[in-house]
Amino acid sequence: MRTKLLDLHTGGSESITDITDMCRDFVAEGGGDGLLNVFVPHATAGVTIMELGAGSDEDLLALLGDLLPKDDRWRHRHGSRGHGRDHVIPALIPSQTMVPVVSGRLELGTWQSVALVDTNIDNPSRQVRLSFLTGAG
Structure with missing residues (x-):
């Protein structure tokens, strides 16, 4: 198993950050077949696989705003x-995801990105x- 820690700055507003290229570069370093585990060690963030850049990212943030409003209802x-709603996000957007890797390449669909x-x-x-x-061999 190989690991790498990415340090990111997401800014002062709600965001969806495309990390596909960082994932792609990491698995290409060693080549081979396996699984890439992408994990966010935070109680208020998650990772997902989805289409980005065609409005879907804004749609997801709008949906989260509708489902979990930023108001004073949270304990x-x-x-x-x-x-408080940020602490509920990982129940909807998990803190980890797995991506198959074949011959050192992420096996994502045409429009899929890791975010x-x-x-x-x-x-x-x-x-x-x-x-x-x-695998071990």
């Missing part, structure tokens, strides 16, 4: 207004752990 209260989803405007510094798991 978890600290930080900016409505921050970090971060709605927490209080903490723009994020880490993503990439782990390339290969």
Whole structure:
């Protein structure tokens, strides 16, 4: 198993960050077949595989805003207004995903990208752990 820690800055607003190229570069370094595990060690962010750049990312943020409004209904209260909803995000957008790798290439569909989803405007510094798991032989 090989691992790499990515340090990202997501800014001061809700964001979806495309990390596909970073994932692609990481698995290409060693080549081979296996699984790429993408893990976000944060209680207020998640990772997903989806189409990006055609409005889907904005649609996802709008959907999360509709489902989980940033208001004062949340019991978890600290930080900016409505921050408690950020702690619910990983229940909907998981903290990890797996991508098959064949011959050192991500086996994503034509329009699929790997994305970090971060709605927490209080903490723009994020880490993503990439782990390339290969068979023993």
